[in-house]
Amino acid sequence: MNHLRYLLEEDPPKGRLDRAALELAAIEMPDLKPEPWLDQLNELASQLGDRLRNFNDGRDFVETAQRFLFGELGFHGNEEDFFDPRNSCLNQVLERRTGIPITLSVIYMEIARRLAMPVFGISLQRHFIDQFDDGNYSTYIDPYHGGRAITAQECFALAQAKIADPVLLRRASQKEIAIRMLQNLRGVYLRRQDWARAVLTLDWLLIGAPELSGWYKQRGLLQLELRRFRAARSDLERYLSLEPEAADRAEILKQIQGIHAWLARVN
Numbered sequence: 001m002n003h004l005r006y007l008l009e010e011d012p013p014k015g016r017l018d019r020a021a022l023e024l025a026a027i028e029m030p031d032l033k034p035e036p037w038l039d040q041l042n043e044l045a046s047q048l049g050d051r052l053r054n055f056n057d058g059r060d061f062v063e064t065a066q067r068f069l070f071g072e073l074g075f076h077g078n079e080e081d082f083f084d085p086r087n088s089c090l091n092q093v094l095e096r097r098t099g100i101p102i103t104l105s106v107i108y109m110e111i112a113r114r115l116a117m118p119v120f121g122i123s124l125q126r127h128f129i130d131q132f133d134d135g136n137y138s139t140y141i142d143p144y145h146g147g148r149a150i151t152a153q154e155c156f157a158l159a160q161a162k163i164a165d166p167v168l169l170r171r172a173s174q175k176e177i178a179i180r181m182l183q184n185l186r187g188v189y190l191r192r193q194d195w196a197r198a199v200l201t202l203d204w205l206l207i208g209a210p211e212l213s214g215w216y217k218q219r220g221l222l223q224l225e226l227r228r229f230r231a232a233r234s235d236l237e238r239y240l241s242l243e244p245e246a247a248d249r250a251e252i253l254k255q256i257q258g259i260h261a262w263l264a265r266v267n
Contacts, residue, residue, distance in 0.1 A: 083192075129158070155169060
């Protein structure tokens with residue numbers, strides 16, 4: 001089963017985010033085998049469970065998780081090279097114990113899930129955090145900054161929000177988390193001018209949101225960079241079909257006409 005495709009197409013209330021994230025990491029590392037990293041998540045959950053005094057005490061879980069994962073094991077945010085693609089690869093974050101907010105948060109969520117602890121992802125603007133909420137104890141957690149418990153007001157500050165709007169603290173679905181991870185990785189590849197891998201991220205993004213015209217345009221222009229002219233033409237035509245009144249319609253039509261002329265010459 002392709003778990004990433006399942007999350008993107010079906011947006012299930014429950015899925016295997018850990019497996020989907022490892023399949024996503026295969027964009028960077030095509031030979032990646034997920035089982036060793038799933039085993040490592042199982043082991044981390046087992047070790048954390050052994051340290052808990054009471055599985056019904058939410059505060060104990062959050063405090064113990066901080067001491068174990070971020071103190072003892074040293075998981076932390078990668079502030080030295082934020083745009084390293086390995087920061088978006090769950091296996092590399094597990095191995096190197098450093099990453100970006102969303103991958104560190106996914107690791108926290110997946111360890112918590114294995115212990116039946118209610119932890120949810122919160123997709124803030126500019127940041128990603130977790131929330132623990134068992135109905136009795138609730139707090140927000142910032143895995144990028146040492147797994148510390150933070151208040152709602154601190155969440156708004158991390159998001160650089162001008163208004164403390166509770167909507168910003170809405171829990172993210174697994175599909176939304178997968179899309180954000182893909183968008184992060186796409187941004188890294190664009191920054192590095194790795195057009196081929198950027199196209200792979202867009203392939204996945206368009207499975208999740210086939211109605212987003214701008215992604216067809218971007219993929220089409222990247223296909224041009226890679227001299228994949230038929231694929232480029234298809235994407236640019238799809239973009240114009242979705243955006244018949246696009247401000248750049250004349251420019252895109254010129255690109256398509258150039259592709260037609262080139263294909264006519266080689267055929």
